[in-house]
Amino acid sequence: MSVSSTYTPDAQLDLRGTPCPINFVRTKLSLEKMAPGNLLEVWLDPGEPIEQVPDSLTMAGFQVEQITDCSGYFSLLVRRPNAVSGRG
Incomplete structure (x- = not known):
């Protein structure tokens, strides 16, 4: 409900010095482990x-x-993103 927490990350990932496409893969894997709606901060070169x-x-x-x-x-x-339900 708190609007101020809109951009407060739930987790942080420092990928400085990590080459492409490994930085994308690590970011994607981290996001997939997080709850829907959670925010990840990633540091990139x-x-x-x-x-x-x-x-x-x-x-x-x-x-x-x-x-x-x-x-x-x-x-x-x-x-x-929030999980899309199969309802309807």
């Missing part, structure tokens, strides 16, 4: 990681909510 990982996560069905340039690396906030 500039260049290919920040160019590729957000797009790959979006295509995989995750919600990229915020990208912040932290001077030397980027902070990416990604939310695991």
Whole structure:
């Protein structure tokens, strides 16, 4: 119910120095272990990681909510979507 916790990550993953596509795979695996609706903060290097990982996560069905340039690396906030029920 708290609006202030909208961008408070439930977990953090430091992938600075991790090459593509391993950084995407590790991010995806971490998100899949989290509860639906939870938010993961991922630290990525500039260049290919920040160019590729957000797009790959979006295509995989995750919600990229915020990208912040932290001077030397980027902070990416990604939310695991709520499970879609098979009702109806």
